[in-house]
Amino acid sequence: MKAHQQTLGFLKTLSLHGVLQGLDEMINEAESRKVSYLTFLNDVLSAEIGFRIKRRVERNMAGAHFPVLKGLENFDFGRVKGIGKSEAVNLLDCRWIDAKENLLFFGPPGIGKTHLGIAFGRAAVEKGYKVCFERVTNLIKLLKTAEVQRTSEYRIRRIMKSDLVIIDEIGYTPIEKREANLFFNLISELYEKVPLVVTSNKSFESWAEMMGDAVMTTALLDRLLHHAKVFTLDGESYRIKKSRKED
Ligand code: ADP
Ligand code: MG
Numbered sequence: 374m375k376a377h378q379q380t381l382g383f384l385k386t387l388s389l390h391g392v393l394q395g396l397d398e399m400i401n402e403a404e405s406r407k408v409s410y411l412t413f414l415n416d417v418l419s420a421e422i423g424f425r426i427k428r429r430v431e432r433n434m435a436g437a438h439f440p441v442l443k444g445l446e447n448f449d450f451g452r453v454k455g456i457g458k459s460e461a462v463n464l465l466d467c468r469w470i471d472a473k474e475n476l477l478f479f480g481p482p483g484i485g486k487t488h489l490g491i492a493f494g495r496a497a498v499e500k501g502y503k504v505c506f507e508r509v510t511n512l513i514k515l516l517k518t519a520e521v522q523r524t525s526e527y528r529i530r531r532i533m534k535s536d537l538v539i540i541d542e543i544g545y546t547p548i549e550k551r552e553a554n555l556f557f558n559l560i561s562e563l564y565e566k567v568p569l570v571v572t573s574n575k576s577f578e579s580w581a582e583m584m585g586d587a588v589m590t591t592a593l594l595d596r597l598l599h600h601a602k603v604f605t606l607d608g609e610s611y612r613i614k615k616s617r618k619e620d
Contacts, residue, residue: 391424392417430499436531437504443491452614453485455606461489464602465496470537470568475601478572483610486572490539493570502536509543509556516555532559537568544575544583553584557593564596571597 384393392399399420403413434442445465450458469476476493478486494504505528507515512532518525532538548556563569575583581590 389421391421394424395420426501430501433498433501433503434495437494437498437506439491439494439506440487441491442495443488444495445489445492448485448488448492449611452611453480453606453608455480455608456489456604461492464493467497467500467502469602470497470502473565473568473600475569475571475597477597477601477603478570478606479576479604480574480606480608481610482574483612484606484608485611486574486606487541489604490541490570490572494537494539497537503531503534504537504539505532505535506539506541507532508541509548510546512540512559513548513552513556516559517552529559533562533567535567537570538563539570539572541572543571543573544579547583547585550585553586553589556584557589560593560596565600568600569597 380396381393384390384396399413399416402408403416408416445458445461448461450456450461464476476490478489480486491506494506497504515525515528515532519529520526560569573580577594580594581587584590584593
């Protein structure tokens with residue numbers, strides 16, 4: 374009994390919370406299966422490692438700031454042109470993240486761009502990658518306030534250290550020259566270091582108008598497109614279709 378109490382104390386001191394949780398069960402199991410000392414030690418360590426991985430994924434899922442959680446399992450590929458199911462499922466392996474490739478989704482509102490962005494981001498978090506999701510308007514707000522606001526500074530720092538950054542809704546609102554500059558600088562810093570998922574309802578041609586600077590827009594697109602898979606989606610808005618069904 375004393376050894377048991379002491380062991381619990383040691384586990385706490387060493388912050389081995391995964392072992393702490395399942396210690397009694399592991400001991401009972403080892404005794405009934407008569408496993409070797411080595412196997413027992415192995416089971417104990419793997420319980421701790423499994424626990425830590427799970428906790429890190431949970432932390433990263435919260436830290437990604439997904440607006441909602443979506444997956445490919447409830448994405449209807451029959452309704453949208455421009456991306457095939459097998460092509461999308463292949464992307465879940467996240468090899469494009471290791472290759473520092475960007476995914477760019479273009480198309481009209483309600484076509485599923487954000488849904489797909491979240492689905493790929495979520496798959497990445499589940500595989501152990503660190504991901505940040507931001508609407509471009511919020512991203513620009515963060516960039517503008519990073520020097521005076523701690524929370525913005527932390528977020529920008531997390532973005533810079535992520536394995537994947539998802540920038541949603543480029544083009545919905547025009548941005549000022551200074552904002553476009555800040556945005557361009559960020560993309561330049563992330564270029565070839567941190568892969569991006571970008572969604573936009575505006576075609577490339579309209580970006581210059583939105584950013585108010587043709588030269589900078591060309592330079593920006595150059596960086597985004599250098600290593601990228603581009604999906605131009607088309608079809609009927611899922612939002613409209615759904616509300617029609619609900620009528
Ligand atoms: P977008 O970002 O292109 O404007 P969203 O991804 O926000 O569109 O999609 C709008 C809503 O419709 C979301 O709730 C999304 O989950 C749903 N949706 C869009 N396309 C599909 C689809 N092909 N299958 C299932 N749900 C979809
Ligand atoms: Mg969207």
